[in-house]
Amino acid sequence: MNVFRMILKVIGIIWFAFFFLGFLLSIADGQVEIAVVALIMSILGLLPMVVLRKKSKTHVDKQTLEIAEESPEEIIVDILEVNKPLFEVKVTSTSTPTPQHILDDMRRVYTLVNAQNDIKMLKDCMDLIATTINFETFFYRKEFGMRKIFTLRQAKEAGISVPDIKITSDDFLKFVNSQKPRLLVQAYERLFKKVDSLKTEKAKSKHIVAFYNEVKKYEGEFEFVGNVEYKTLIENLEPLVKQIEVKN
Numbered sequence: 001m002n003v004f005r006m007i008l009k010v011i012g013i014i015w016f017a018f019f020f021l022g023f024l025l026s027i028a029d030g031q032v033e034i035a036v037v038a039l040i041m042s043i044l045g046l047l048p049m050v051v052l053r054k055k056s057k058t059h060v061d062k063q064t065l066e067i068a069e070e071s072p073e074e075i076i077v078d079i080l081e082v083n084k085p086l087f088e089v090k091v092t093s094t095s096t097p098t099p100q101h102i103l104d105d106m107r108r109v110y111t112l113v114n115a116q117n118d119i120k121m122l123k124d125c126m127d128l129i130a131t132t133i134n135f136e137t138f139f140y141r142k143e144f145g146m147r148k149i150f151t152l153r154q155a156k157e158a159g160i161s162v163p164d165i166k167i168t169s170d171d172f173l174k175f176v177n178s179q180k181p182r183l184l185v186q187a188y189e190r191l192f193k194k195v196d197s198l199k200t201e202k203a204k205s206k207h208i209v210a211f212y213n214e215v216k217k218y219e220g221e222f223e224f225v226g227n228v229e230y231k232t233l234i235e236n237l238e239p240l241v242k243q244i245e246v247k248n
Helices: 002-029 033-042 047-058 102-108 110-131 134-158 169-197 202-217 227-247
Strands: none
Touching: 047 227, 102 134, 110 134, 110 169, 134 169, 169 202, 169 227, 202 227
16 A cells, blocks of 8 residues: 555656646747646646555555454454563664554554553464464464564554563573474374374374475474474384385
């Protein structure tokens, strides 16, 4: 939306400049009728900017804010304790400054209800990260939780009265990293419980290969944290996968 408005403004400016130049040249040549037409056309070039200016006062592009209602899981609605804040946003001088237009938009549309929903979603993310053994859910919730923290931080920067939260983005990432070894170990244990319950070698092989490929997709996430557990898991699975590939 902002890009479209900018394009219209640029076109309007070029339009105005072109016909206003024609107006000046026509006046200089004494061609009054052409000058009048050129002046009218140049004024028309200003109309998009005038319309957009009025529209910007009454309409806010809500997509600029990620006021999140997009979580695939149900929101746990009883997380927020009004008298005991769960978190505290720490806005320091080293934080990357938020663009002024985003802060202005937030002041217009972001409310206490939005902040409470974001805090509930953040807590929901942390609950899932601490319990899930699904890799896709784990890393989706990592990114989603980070967006909630940044939204709450921006609201704080905008001067909006929102509940304090006692977690920074660094704290959140430390929490995520602390759960990576658990994720690997429990997911590995679940795999072999599933494999042991299957009757055919084909079904067992299918589950092992699928799990191995899924884990390999997230190799970069375990480069620095959970590296030992990740390498151990891969070392255990690779011989099995190679045996399966040879048989097939």
